[in-house]
Amino acid sequence: MAQKTDRLRIWDLPVRLFHWCLVLLLCVSYFTGEAGGDWRNVHLLSGYTILTLLLFRIAWGFVGSTTARFSDFVKGPRACIHYLACLVRGRSTFEAGHNPAGGLMVIVLLLAVLTQVTAGLFSVDTDTAMVNGPLSGLLPDKWSERITKFHWFWVNVLLVLVAVHVLAAITYLVWKRQNLIGAMFTGYKPRADVVAPGGREPALRFAPAKLALSLLIAAAAIVYFIVRVGG
Ligand code: HEM
Incomplete structure (x- = not known):
């Protein structure tokens, strides 16, 4: 059995909860959006919760734990190309948090989900016109209808991005055995995946849960305010 020292704590609880709640809520949003009717109310609530999570995650990317910070995983195109070249050549790479290519994908996913939720705020219910996005009234009808069409189209973009993301994770599992x-x-990675032989352990700092909770409450308050502006 693996000793505790054989693995290193990498992801904090807020990042893990954020990720799996996001996955769950995107599924809820997808099916309630497809179902239509009264399910649109659940669709809206799910969208507000996703927006809250996104705002929280953006803030956490600046003040959160080391591996959650954008500064830790947003690298330039050179770093991404170098990383991918190493991967293709089968060279070993060692990362605590997101690797440079994975980091880029994380940013793309966050922006793609944010785009979808923002479009949802301005969209209208084309079936019954009963359950509209809270900010749809701020725009002329023509624009809300355009944004609604975009909101429907963007689902497909999200599905493709998520498929690539999941496929990458499975490829790592099968091909790289990571x-x-x-x-x-769990939040933990095997030490052998993180530290090169003879290398130094990364100095990771974990931000306090109280800070995460405060940011989550602030994010929820912002979303509440946005919804009230439209209501
Ligand atoms: C709705 C679909 C999904 C979305 C929008 C999504 C989005 C994300 C985001 C934004 C991150 C970065 C986490 C952070 O730093 O806060 C991430 C990481 C990750 N996701 Fe997902 N995810 C989805 C589904 C999945 C599924 C189904 C799996 C498992 C098969 C998965 C596996 C992972 C893994 C392994 C990481 C960490 C990657 C790394 O080590 O660099 N994701 N995902």
Whole structure:
């Protein structure tokens, strides 16, 4: 059995909760959006919760734990290309948090989900016109209808991005024998995946849970305010 020292704590609880809640809520949003009717109310609530999570995650990317910070994983195109070249050549790479290519994908996913939620705020219910996005009234009808069409179209973009993301995680599991999915659940990675032989352990700092909770409450307050502006 693996000793505790054989693995290193990488992901904090807020990042893990954020990730799996986001997955769950995107599923809820997808099916309630497809179902229509009264389910649109659940669709809206799910969208508000996703927006809250996103605002929280953006703030956490600046003040959160080391591996949650954008400064830790947003690298330039050179770093991404170098990383991918190493991967293709089968060279070993060692990362605590997101690797440069994974980091880029994280930013793309966050922006793509944010785009979808923002469009949802301005969209209208084309079936019954009963359950509209809270900010749809701020725009002329023509624009809300356009944004609604975009909101429907963007679902497909999200599906493709998520498919690529999941496929990448499975490829790591099968090809590189690195269980990134397990790490997103437990928060721990095997030391051998993180530290090069003879190398130094990364100095990771974990931000306090109180800070995460305060940011989550602030994010929820902002979303509440946005919804009230439209209501
Ligand atoms: C609705 C679909 C999904 C979205 C929008 C999504 C989005 C994200 C985001 C934004 C992150 C970065 C986490 C952070 O730093 O806060 C992430 C990481 C990750 N996700 Fe997902 N995810 C989705 C589904 C999944 C699924 C189904 C799996 C498992 C098969 C998965 C596996 C992972 C893994 C392993 C990481 C960590 C990658 C790494 O080690 O760099 N994701 N995901």
